Amino acid sequence: MTLNPKLSKLLNEQINNELSSSYIYLAMAAWFEQTPYSGFAQWMFTQSREENMHALKFYQYVVDRDAKVELQPVAKPKASFKSPLDVFEHSLRQEQEVTRQINVLFEVAEQVKDHAAKNLLLWFLNEQMEEEKTVREMLERLKLAGNDPASLLVLDREAGSRKGSGGSTTGGAGA
Numbered sequence: 211m212t213l214n215p216k217l218s219k220l221l222n223e224q225i226n227n228e229l230s231s232s233y234i235y236l237a238m239a240a241w242f243e244q245t246p247y248s249g250f251a252q253w254m255f256t257q258s259r260e261e262n263m264h265a266l267k268f269y270q271y272v273v274d275r276d277a278k279v280e281l282q283p284v285a286k287p288k289a290s291f292k293s294p295l296d297v298f299e300h301s302l303r304q305e306q307e308v309t310r311q312i313n314v315l316f317e318v319a320e321q322v323k324d325h326a327a328k329n330l331l332l333w334f335l336n337e338q339m340e341e342e343k344t345v346r347e348m349l350e351r352l353k354l355a356g357n358d359p360a361s362l363l364v365l366d367r368e369a370g371s372r373k374g375s376g377g378s379t380t381g382g383a384g385a
């Protein structure tokens with residue numbers, strides 16, 4: 211089945227959106243590297259790699275569907291933040307935006323009756339649910355910790371022990 215042109219365009223845009231995400235998380239990792247929070251830096255670095263895998267998963271899908279890959283420039287990410295809480299608030303908004311993008315993609319796949327694409331996008335919708343949940347949970351605990359250095363360091367240590375999410379490492383399509 212030939213890939214619908216509108217769907218193909220949106221899938222190409224999503225390669226860029228995921229790479230932008232990866233870049234945003236890398237900038238967050240770099241910001242944390244300048245603070246005592248090495249655990250949060252590690253978390254953001256891991257997240258950056260996962261977003262890169264997402265981009266490659268979309269890339270591979272476009273290739274597998276025999277459609278043309280068209281890469282675009284990746285925007286410069288925000289580089290300065292006020293606090294760990296501020297970073298995670300940006301992260302949650304970022305994930306919510308990606309969830310919105312994937313929902314749009316799913317709706318278009320549905321309109322053009324591309325069930326194979328819907329299958330890929332369902333995997334991503336699931337992944338988004340997980341990512342939003344993980345970020346939201348950390349955000350809530352950061353709010354509880356407030357400005358207490360001891361509590362923040364406990365959360366930092368926990369963030370540093372985070373492994374890559376199961377969904378992203380076992381999701382197939384070369385991921």
Ligand SMILES: [Fe+2]
Nearest residue numbers: 228231261264
């Ligand atoms: Fe992603």
Ligand SMILES: [Fe+2]
Nearest residue numbers: 261305308341
């Ligand atoms: Fe994400």
